[in-house]
Amino acid sequence: MTGAPLPRAxxxxxxxxxxxIRLAALPAIFLGERLVAHPSPRSDPFVPLMIAATVYALIACVVAFAPRARQLPPQLxxxxxxxxxxxxxxxxxxxxSQLRYAFFLLPIxxxxLLRPPLTAWASLGIVVGYVAIALLYPTEDAADFELTQGLYLVWMGIVAVLLSRLLARRADEVERLAASRGRLVAQALDAEDRERSRLAGALHDEAxxxxxxxxxxxAAGGDLGFVQQGLDRTIGQLRDAIFDLHPAALDHAGLAAALDAVAEHAGRRAGFGWRVVVEPDATGMHDQLLFSLARELIxxxxxxxxxxxxTVRVRRTPAELVLEVADDGVGLDPERLRDAPLAGHIGLASATERVEALDGLLEIAARPGQGTLVRARIxxxxAEATRRDAGAAADPS
Structure with a gap:
């Protein structure tokens, strides 16, 4: 990983x-050469070199900020x-020379610009470059000074490699998360299409x-009792479909009643008992999110x-809202849990994304055969910021 190119962005x-930084350094370089006394037997090429460096810096800046320009290789x-x-x-x-301080800027x-291995090589080149200048300027009683400068450059090189490693890891993590979120969005859209198809098929084939x-x-003048049974079944099927789309209990009866309705609906279909506990002080701040997460987990x-x-429990501590969904089922295999998004099962991954978007944490404690506990901390x-924003949006004044 550390040898691969950095992400494009x-x-x-x-x-x-x-x-x-390169452009801002040019005036300091020029003033340092002009205002500070220094040996000048080899200073004739300085002005042409300064002009060339300025042209190079300007071209590099224009290319860097041009929207569609092809970027120059960082190694170059x-x-x-x-x-x-x-x-x-x-x-x-x-x-x-006062310009020797620029050697300390180069490792940064x-x-x-570079991955850690190339940063290490560049840092080595910087140390070798300064040592070469020192050897080309033999000066009496300067060895200690030049050695000290060289050691400082070695130290800066080590710092630069560690910094490059940190930046590379963060860049890789950002790119990985971006790719993961892209897959989640695509899979969520696919899941939505599949759910719509399932609902349409169920309504067509049954209701x-x-x-x-x-x-x-x-029309045939048949048994009205048979007609009544058919209408009753249709009403039940439509109610189930409406409940799957959005239980009305959340809007009319609150979070506790809505979660109890979801648990009852799922328990009747899957054959398990349920218990829902919602502490009063945990409601009203993030009900929609808590309901959505709990329904997915149920x-x-x-x-x-x-x-x-x-068992479903929603409680509040001084610092956070906590949602816990626990069961005594077959549990989860950690490897299957990691591979689930790749197989199109995005429920837990999507829940994790939503919780982490609020600086929260989703914890999963599961072992095969011993049940599962999922805990969301928000x-x-x-939660209070979200409630304030919602209240401000609803207040016309």
Whole structure:
């Protein structure tokens, strides 16, 4: 992983930041050469080199910020930066030049632009470059000073490699999360389409057929009792479909009643007992999210757990809202849990995304054959902020 190229978005941003740093360094480099006394037997090429470095910095900045321009390779930029700093330092006083401080900036640039292995090579090149300048400027009684500067550059190189490693890991994690969320969105859309197809098929094969049979019976002057049975079955099927889409209890009776209705509905279908406990002070802040999470978890239990009992609890601590859904079913295999999103089972992954979006945490404690406990923790500050935003949106004043 550490040897692969940096993600494109991270690399573009790093190139832009370094382009601005490079431009800002030019005035300091020029003033340092002009205002500070230094040995000048080799300073004739400094001005042409300074002009070339300025042109290079301007071109690199324009390319970095051009929306559709192809970005210059970071390795090439790092090579040019080191070459110009080396040449400018050499022509403005050697190891005692004020430009030597730019050598300490280069490892940071390498950490921004490159992966850790290349950062290490660039840092080594920076140390070798300064040592080469020191050897080309033999000065009496300067060995201690030059050695100290070289050791500082080694230290900066180590810092740069560690920084590059940290940045690379974070960039990889951001890209992994972005890819994961992209897959979740696509899978959620597929799941929505499948659910719509399932609902349409169920209504067509059951409710519509019952109504057609009842109409046929009425047209033929048949048994009204048979017609009544068909209409009753149709009403039950439509109620189930409406409940699957959105239980009205959440809007009219509150979170506790809605969760109890979902648990009862799932328990009747899957054959398990249920218990729902919702503390009064835990309601009113994040009811829709808590209901959505709990329903997803309850349906998972009904479909996969083969449980005999289910417990749903919502409580509040001083710092957070806590939702717990526990069952005594077959439990979860950790490997199957990790691979579930790849197989299209996105319920728990989607729940995790929604909780983490509020700086919360979703914990899963499960062992095969010993049941499962899923606990969602949502910071109270996030819940209260959401409630305030909702209240402000609803208040026309």
């Amino acid at each position: 991270h690399r573009r941003e790093a190139v832009r930041v370094w382009a601005l 930029l790092a090579t040019f930066d080191l070459a110009f700093i080396w040449a400018l330092t050499y022509t403005s006083g050697g190891p005692f 640039g390498a950490a921004l 519509v057929q019952n109504l057609l049979a009842a109409r046929h019976e009425l 349906l998972n239990v009904a479909e996969h757990a083969r449980a005999r009992s289910l 910071p109270v500050t996030s």
